[in-house]
Amino acid sequence: MAKTVLGVIGGSGVYEFPGLKNERWEKVSSPWGEPSDELHFGELPTESGTVEMVFLPRHGRGHPHSPSSINYRANIDALKRVGVTDIISVSAVGSLKEELPPGTFVIVDQFIDRSFAREKSFFGEGFVAHVSMAQPVCPRLGDHLEKACKNNSIAYARGGTYLVMEGPQFSTLAESNLYRSWGCSVIGMTNMPEAKLAREAEICYATVAMVTDYDCWHPHHAHVEVSDVVRVLEENAGHARTVIRSVAASFGPERTPSPHGLDRVLDTALITAPAKRDPELVRKLDAVAGRVLHSS
Template sequence: MKTMIGVIGGSGIYEMDGLKNAEWQTVSGPWGAPSDQILTGSLNGVDMAFLPRHGRGHVHSPTTVPYRANIDALKRIGVTDVISVSACGSLNAEMAPGEFVIVDQFIDRTFAREKSFFGDGCVAHVSVAHPTCPRLSDACETAATDTGIKVHRGGTYLAMEGPQFSSLAESKMYQSWGCDVIGMTNMPEAKLAREAELCYASVAMITDFDCWHPDHGAVDVADVIRTLTQNAGKARSLISKLPNLLGAERAPCPHECDRALEFAIMTAPEKRDPAVLAKLDAIAGRVLS
């Protein structure tokens, strides 16, 4: 199998120097249109795909990002490994603005989003005990270190609905739960990637200390954008190193991310809705065929 790295990111993350045969592709699927066209090409002999999570020009809020369509589109064009790059606030005094965190756990506090490809007509229960891929996270950590980025390996990401930032009481509560960073976009993205049997790694770029820090006060959007711009350059450098680390040939994932649906589908074959199965062709075709 050939490796294809899919990067889901914000402004400045979907453009890459040295990308060969770069082309914006329109990808359609049964879950609606993804956030934007997908930029495809190759970097150092490895196929790449870049999807702007909010759309170019930032037209989707965290709540209205079409998460299912995004993951389906990436799987449909052959992506094997998804790197999520996103801005976040820090709830941990040891993780400062300008630094990166390779997230390994999530607490999902979103409530206004569709969170699964499955439901009536085809029920499935996928484990997200370990929602990120250690193999892919290893590559991201190595790439960050080689780039000179200060990176923290491991951290819990609190996914909030947004679009407002936290109240002080909320920020302190999430901190008391042991959360390290807070953002609005990694859920249900990580859950859907697991359902699609895609390896998923989350690179969280810290822009601020949320509002809990006594020396920093409330989140200042101007400061966030300034740090975000600086982080985008670091992220592009990190991504540029991934093709050499992951290689062009893709072996089965040793952590079985690519076999997450093996025993997940509960609905008896004769009770499955053909219309639902048709929508799952890219996501679950391996186990439904």
């Protein structure tokens, strides 16, 4: 069996992951540019053995990167490059449903991507690939996240659609009501193209969406204020770390292949003939697509 290397992308309010053994911060270079920050490596002792973990603060320590300026390709490439097999994305979101109040953790299963100012694929002119995003998150990771929330008495909802907006401004009231009419559950600014890139890199991915507010649609709640968001973020951060530790323990150090084939999606995704592939792009894909490129 392969070993588990659990990657965690920490969003707003979750910039570090303390308590690991043999921890270190290390700069990882990527041909796609600079990742958001150094990677935080460590080991988490569990009853079934030690689980390797890699933490990346999505916005960088101190939050210097906005949702639109994050180099999502470099982040996912760096995690793939160091052997990450599964990613838990921790994200702050606004709620679009009355039954998802602030403090709720939503284990989303769908996305609507409304971002427009970001690079969304490792592939492109000179090397084309098409991966399926019909089921954009890993059900196995979702099961572990649900179990972790339940076992730690953390308010959660399993399933829901995450509307990804460009930002950095919050929604207008008209936008918020439109997204509610679409049946969306939560709204945030960061999980796309992150989930798409993780799929292209054959890394299993799931999101813990931490509700901080009711966006601006709710008639009995004030419009979104950063101070209110930060307060709830601080309350949620400890719960997020508890959930991640529980997932690592239940996953264990040995990892079986994805039962849904998510770690083999490139087997049927590459469409450009080998002789027509751009050599420079092929070189940049050495980590993301190395499994299939080295076997062909």
